[in-house]
Amino acid sequence: MxxxxxxxxxxxxxxxxxxxxxxxxxxxxxxxxxxxxxxxxxxxxxxxxxxxxxxxxxxxxxxxxxxxxxxxxxxLAKENSGLVGKTAVEKALVMQWILFAENEIAANVGGWVYPLLGYQTYIKPNVDAAQEKVKRAMAALDKILLTKTYLVGEEITYADIAVVCNLSLPYTLVFDKAFRSEYKNVTRYFTTVAGKDHFKAALGEVKLCETPLKFVPAKKEKKETAKKEDAPKKEKKEKKKEEVAEDPMDDTPKPAPKVKSALDLLPPSKFVMDEWKRMYSNNKTDVAMKWFWENHDSEGYSLWRADYKYNDELTLVFMSCNLIGGFFARLERARKYAFGSMIVCGENNNNNIAGYFLIRGQTIPEEVYDAADFESYNFTKIEPSQYEEKKDEIYKYMAWEVEGCQDGKIFK
Ligand SMILES: N[C@@H](CCC(=O)N[C@@H](CS)C(=O)NCC(=O)O)C(=O)O
Missing domain, CATH: 3.40.30.10 (Glutaredoxin)
Incomplete structure (x- = not known):
């Protein structure tokens, strides 16, 4: 050959x-x-x-x-190869699946699996968000494969090659039996195609996942969090020292000042956080939220629902509210980049904490996930495609009009 x-x-x-x-x-x-x-x-x-x-x-x-x-x-290596599609329609469909395989599967599988493999830092809300995106892609694929053997036409095309190859990692590492049962058509398709000779020769025998990869926090991390508690004091002292040591007459070139936050490097946004905070503080919520949706920049900012993980341990309402206060106090570094409304609903000995955050960028930044209490909350990203469906709920959390709302706090 x-x-x-x-x-x-x-x-x-x-x-x-x-x-x-x-x-x-x-x-x-x-x-x-x-x-x-x-x-x-x-x-x-x-x-x-x-x-x-x-x-x-x-x-x-x-x-x-x-x-x-x-x-x-x-x-394309063979003239008139059917792999890339025969007609304009088929060719466009092949392109569609190539992009789907890259953008909807590979990118999100990476966001889910790479932190578990230790290639990237594990940040739970980001991993959860990536997992949700993979599920969305799998659901779409499952619908399409209900009536089809191959993605384009009646024979294998490059569309199948692209999609099946990008699915081989998650089918091996994280799509366990329970997950696979949700997407039966994709699983049938995947095993059929991956079992073909040319696929087997290149991918090997794909062994479907039995025990999915899970995040195992390193013991060291705990110690580091504990140490962090007194880190700010130290930092302050060191900063003071530096200030004293600085000689105003010394004009030797200095290194460029460090960027304070990675968020400052994001492309500028037309949405001005301070303006929104003023808008929210000085107006009724209906006026503020109207302004919010007219000005929201879904590329520069993301919306997150936050749920306290241990609601069954909450007791008195005022104590739950203090818990939110504590969390917000630890979010100090995020003040420039985030806004949040968290409320307590229910009654003494039967209440829960939940709310919404608006955060600069598309992932949870260090300024938020580094806060000591962050791990006590589940952060779920609200995708722009869900805005319409969630608008009413978001409004209620911003206006504290959720049924049973007793108290709350605003992070601004
Ligand atoms: N979209 C690229 C991704 C390539 C890629 O990320 N390759 C990884 C290995 S799987 C790599 O070379 N990483 C090295 C690096 O990021 O410096 C492709 O499909 O070829």
Whole structure:
């Protein structure tokens, strides 16, 4: 079999498998070369692949990065290959599934699985939000596959290759039996396609997940949280020292001041948090919320519902309210970037705490998740597509008009 080029990758990379499978369907070979991040990210490699990522494809004709493009190139390796679709409609559908595989599956699976594998910091609300997005994609796929064997037309196309390869990681690591039973059509499709010879040759025998990966907090982390309690004092002292030591006449070049928060690096937003806080404080909630929805910037800010995890341990209403106060006090660093309304509903010995937050950016920032009490709350992201459905509920939490509302606090 003629080779169309070589992919550098670490072993068993499902992203690289896309090109190998597409090549196999077209009767061409794609060679694989072992890549070691410790020594192979050389200036020569970066000159060809400026992202410094793998899979990275080289041939006499072209150097390619991004696994979908590499796979697509292999899918085009035979003239009139059916893999990319035969008609304009089929071609567009194939493109649709390539983008779906990348943006709705791979990106969100990464947000769910990478923190569990230790590749990224584990931030529960972000992992939960990613998991919800994967479920949404799986639900959509499940509906479509109710009546179809393959995604486009009646035969395997590159759409199936892209989607199945991107599903192989979660099917192995986190989609356990219970999860799979929610998406029976996708699971039937996945096992059928992944069981085909060309897929098996590239992906190996896919072993469906039995025990899903779970987050295991390192013991060390607890100690660090405890230590943090007295860290601010120390920091203050050190800051004072620095101030005294600074010589106003010393004009030696100084390093650029550190950015105070990663949130300051986000693209500017037309929504001004301070303006919103003034609006909320100085107007009735209906006027304020009208302004809010007219000015809200869903790219620059995100909305979150926060639920206290241990409602069954709450006793007196005023104590629950103090708990919110304590949480807000620890959120001091987030004041510039967040607004929240949290309320206590119910009665003494039978109450609960919940509310809504507006937060700069699309994920929970360090300023929030670092607060000591953060772990006591479940933060669930409200996606823009859910705004309409949630508007009334959000209004009630902002206006403290939720049934049984006894008291609350505003973080502003
Ligand atoms: N969207 C890219 C993602 C590539 C990617 O993130 N590769 C990872 C390994 S799976 C990598 O090379 N990471 C190294 C880095 O981020 O520096 C693709 O599908 O090819």
């Amino acid at each position: 003629a080779s169309i080029g070589t992919i550098s990758t670490y072993p068993n990379n499902a992203r690289a498998a896309k090109a190998v499978i597409a090549g196999a369907y077209n009767g061409v070979k794609v060679d694989l070369k072992d890549f070691d991040f410790a020594k192979d990210v050389t200036p020569e490699f970066l000159a060809k692949f400026p992202m410094g990522k793998v899979p990275a494809f080289e041939s006499s004709e072209v150097n390619l990065f991004e696994s979908s493009a590499i796979g697509y190139y292999a899918a």
